[in-house]
Amino acid sequence: MAHITILGLGPGDFSLLTLRAHTLLQETSELWLRTRHHPVVEALPSHIRLASFDDLYEQASDFATLYETIAYRVLDLGRRPEGVVYAVPGHPWVGELTVRLITQRAAEEHIPVHIEHGLSFIEPTLAALQVDALDNIQLCDATTFAARYAPPFEPDRPALIAQVYNRLVASEVKVLLLDVYPADHPVTLVDAAGTAHETVVTMPLYQLDHREDWALLSSLYVPPLSKPASMTALMDVVAHLRAPDGCPWDREQDHQTLRPYLLEEAYEVLEALDNDDAHALREELGDLLLQVALHAQIAAEYGEFTMADVLAGLIEKLIYRHPHVFGDRTVNSSQEVLQNWEALKQQEKAARGEASATADPFEGVPVALPALAKAQKIVKRLRALGYNVPSPDEAWRAWQSTPDAATLGTLLLALAAHARDQHIDAETALRETLAHWMQKARQS
Known part of the structure; x- marks a missing residue:
């Protein structure tokens, strides 16, 4: 009857096959390989007729199409009365999209x-590194990793990146890692783990793509940064501060008592920007983020929402409001981007049942905005309603x-309206002028 058996060939050493795998290999007469490019293939019993899907690798336009084609082929073979035995490198459920x-x-x-289980590349790689898998290690595939715009893991936890098989992939991985890790951060490349050809080489990150010899069975280990540096770590600290064994002051706070600190930290960020002080900006952004984390933790304790809800909502909104990046819409200018943004906002409100003919035209303008900043937002709404504010000359008279x-x-x-027309932020202009006069007075 129709059936499919999927066999894991292990990391590359024939001696590492399971006893069940050995039994299966003795009993089968035909074996379909995802690829012949695996060290174990040469040691398979001689009575087995081997076939592979290697020819499809040259025909497919991309890996997704390739794996779809292989999956359909295996299903066709599995429908035969004798079924099919399909073999893949490592473990069938580790890095094998065709199996899924x-x-x-x-x-x-x-x-x-x-x-039919097989030893994956993970276990011998961890053994070569002398790293415990339960020590918060993160796993990802190099090709998936390189296609992203930011590393898909937390930098204060160890990470293992599989299939860094050539210089191009290594270079793409390195560029992405350099967005988070220092150039001299040590990384370790493990080749052919669990085989007689196993090699382990540690180097600074910037040298990752300098080597000449590459192998199909290469993995990159990225140790964690020396200090906690992730949103998870931050939320753990904040939750501890709010816990019974935490800080008395932090435990007493709620959304309303934190209001003045949120504004204060936002203004300190602006001050760092005004001074073009990157060091201060880093610190002040941290202080501002702390306020976000505190509000999210308090909300979680009250059963209102969690930080995950905050992040999920923000990500969903950014993707939805940028169809020219994540969808098929085309824009020709930043002005079109803004117009689309406003239109999408209105669609969101309509979907929530919030849009109506009597809707407040000034909805969304924060009440607590400084007066000059608020004026520039109000002017835009007034003009959309057909009102014109006086010119500076008229107002001066x-x-x-x-x-x-x-x-x-x-x-x-x-x-404020005139400044807006000239693309000048009135609030920033006044703040910078005040800083200038204060500095001038200090020096006199």
Whole structure:
């Protein structure tokens, strides 16, 4: 009857095959290999007729198409009365997309699938590194890793990157890692782990793609940074501060008591930006992030939401509002980006049932914004409604005629509107001018 047996060939040494695998190999007369490029293949029993899918590697346009094709071929073979034995390197459930596709589709057709386990590359690689797998290690594939825009793991936990098989892949991995790790961060390349040809080489990260010899069975170990440096670590510290054995002050805080600190930290970030001080900016961004983490922790304790909810909502929003990056929409300017952004915001509100003919035209303008910053946002809404604020000249004449609070407010609004037309942030301009005069007074 139809059936599929999937055999793991282990990391590359014939002696590392399981006893069950040896028994299966003695009993089978035909073996289909995902690829012949595996050290164990040469040592397989001579009575087995070997076939492989290596010819498909040259025909496929990409790996996704390749693995889909192999999966369909294996399913066709599995439908035969004698079924099929399909062999893959390592363990069938470690880095083998074809196995996932085969098992999913076989289940739909009610074709039995048996997995014959094999030692993966992970165990001998960890042994070569003398690293415990349960020490928070993170795993990823080099090709998937290199296709990302930021490393997909936490830098304060160890990571193992599989299939760093040539200089191009190594170079792409290195460039991405350098966004997070220092250039001299030590990394270790392990080749042919668990075989007689096993090699272990440690080097600074910047030298990763300098070597000439590469192998198909290479993995890169990236040790953690020396200090905690992830969102997970931050939330653990904040949760500890809020715990019964934590800090009395932190435990007393709630959303409302933290309000002034949020504003204070935001202004200190702005001050660092005004001073073009990267060192201060790093510190102040941390202080601002602490406020976000505290609010998220408090919300989690109250059953309102979690930091994961915050991050998931932000990521979803960014992807949804950038269809020209993550979708098929085309834009020709940043102005079109802004227009699309506003249109998508309105669609989101309509989907939530928040849009109506009587909606507040100033909804979304934060009440606590500084007056000049708020004025520039209000002006945009006023103009959209058909209102025009006075020009600076008109407002100045009114002030000279009647110098009171009302005409002064009109003058400030007119100046803020004029600054907006000139693409000047009025709040920043005044803040920088005040800093200039303060410095001048200090030096006199």
